[in-house]
Amino acid sequence: MKLPAFNYAAPQTLNEAIELxxxxxxxxPIAGGQSLIPILAFRLAxxxxxxxxxxxxxxxxxTISAQGVCLGAKVRWxxxxxxxxxxxxxxxxxxxxxYIAHYPIRSRGTVGGSLAHADTAAELPGIALTCDAxxxxxxxxGSRSIAAKDFFVGPMMNALAHDELVTELRLPPWPPQRRWAxxxxxxxxxxxxxxxxxxxxxxxxxxxGNTHIGVIGASAELxxxxxxxxxxxxxxxxxxxILETAKAAAHAIDAAGDIDAPAAYRRALVETLTERALKxxxxx
Numbered sequence: 001m002k003l004p005a006f007n008y009a010a011p012q013t014l015n016e017a018i019e020l021x022x023x024x025x026x027x028x029p030i031a032g033g034q035s036l037i038p039i040l041a042f043r044l045a046x047x048x049x050x051x052x053x054x055x056x057x058x059x060x061x062x063t064i065s066a067q068g069v070c071l072g073a074k075v076r077w078x079x080x081x082x083x084x085x086x087x088x089x090x091x092x093x094x095x096x097x098x099y100i101a102h103y104p105i106r107s108r109g110t111v112g113g114s115l116a117h118a119d120t121a122a123e124l125p126g127i128a129l130t131c132d133a134x135x136x137x138x139x140x141x142g143s144r145s146i147a148a149k150d151f152f153v154g155p156m157m158n159a160l161a162h163d164e165l166v167t168e169l170r171l172p173p174w175p176p177q178r179r180w181a182x183x184x185x186x187x188x189x190x191x192x193x194x195x196x197x198x199x200x201x202x203x204x205x206x207x208x209g210n211t212h213i214g215v216i217g218a219s220a221e222l223x224x225x226x227x228x229x230x231x232x233x234x235x236x237x238x239x240x241x242i243l244e245t246a247k248a249a250a251h252a253i254d255a256a257g258d259i260d261a262p263a264a265y266r267r268a269l270v271e272t273l274t275e276r277a278l279k280x281x282x283x284x
Contacts, residue, residue: 003037004046012055014138014165022140022163024049029165031074034101034109035117059112059167064089069171073112081106090174092131092200096123096182102190112166115151118158121192121217123184124169125152129222130198130214133171139164152222177203179237179284181277184217185269187260193217194261195269197249197277201232208232208241213274218266219254227252228274237282246275 011017021027027049030036039045053059059074062083069090071080077097080086086094100106100123114124115135128135128148135146140163151159160166184196195218201211211229216222228249235241250271257263 003040004043006040006047007049008052009049010052010055012057014056014059014167017051017053017056017165018139018163020049020051021165025162027051029053029116031110031113032076032108034105034113035119036113053112053165062086066173067170068173069093071111071169071171073110073115073166073168075111077106077109078103088174090171092174092180092182092198093127093171096127096198099123099182099184099193099196100190105190111169115166115169116158116160118152118154118156119192120155120220120222121196123182123193123196123198123216125222126196126198126214126216128152128169128171129224130200130212131171132212133169135166136168136170137161137164138167143167145170149224155220175202179203179208179281181280181284183273183277183280185273195266195273197270197273199274199277199281201237201281206236208235208237213245213249215249215253215270218256218270220256221254223253225249225252232278237278242275242278242282245278246271249274 009020026047028047029051031053059072061072062075063070064085077100080097114122133148135151137144137160139161146159153159178200180200182198184193186193196216199213201208211232213225213228228245231245231248250267253270255263255267
């Protein structure tokens with residue numbers, strides 16, 4: 001389908017972009033267009049104005065420090081793939097990005113766009129939620145930091161005001177004793193996940209603690225499975241603990257059924273993927 005008619009602006013500063021959004025109630029920002037262009041093509045949105053962010057400087061840096069990893073909103077998936085520092089600084093992120101769609105999309109899609117789109121089957125929102133990330137948003141009222149758990153408020157819904165833009169994603173430091181894994185299942189490579197698991201736990205004296213388990217694709221909303229995390233905390237990640245944790249994850253998930261898969265299938269996937277991920281994590 002053809003795109004709907006719209007006006008176009010390409011501001012050169014963040015303030016100009018914010019003012020354009022504030023002045024037009026139905027304006028939409030665009031960066032890589034990975035998700036927005038299909039939405040426009042299917043007439044699921046018809047903005048009067050598109051505000052192109054590509055000329056705005058200072059939003060495409062990947063910064064690694066003692067405070068963790070900071071990703072600018074215009075950082076692309078291929079930028080993350082090509083930054084070899086992330087294999088040590090945040091291996092869960094580096095691994096998860098390789099599951100995103102196909103190379104042409106990974107060369108266009110951006111961090112800020114994925115966060116704002118808030119797709120419950122997307123890898124980056126799942127990583128942000130699992131890892132207790134902070135998202136910086138800037139609007140007319142100034143800058144604010146939003147915890148990932150408060151940023152994603154529903155399927156394709158976020159906590160941004162209309163005149164706010166995501167400027168960066170901050171992921172906490174990654175300790176060397178951490179064990180982690182990412183697993184997802186899709187009908188074909190590059191397709192949206194029917195279910196995915198991002199997890200990590202910290203190891204001290206052979207015992208797991210600070211367990212984080214996040215789920216994408218299996219339910220109507222992004223989920224942290226606190227019940228399953230509690231099963232593993234304080235235990236060795238042996239075969240019995242792994243099986244119990246996986247079963248707890250399947251029991252706790254609010255699985256959703258649709259044309260692609262029934263809820264029972266997705267619940268079974270969550271159990272299988274959690275077990276696989278925990279086995280991979282334990283073997284690291």
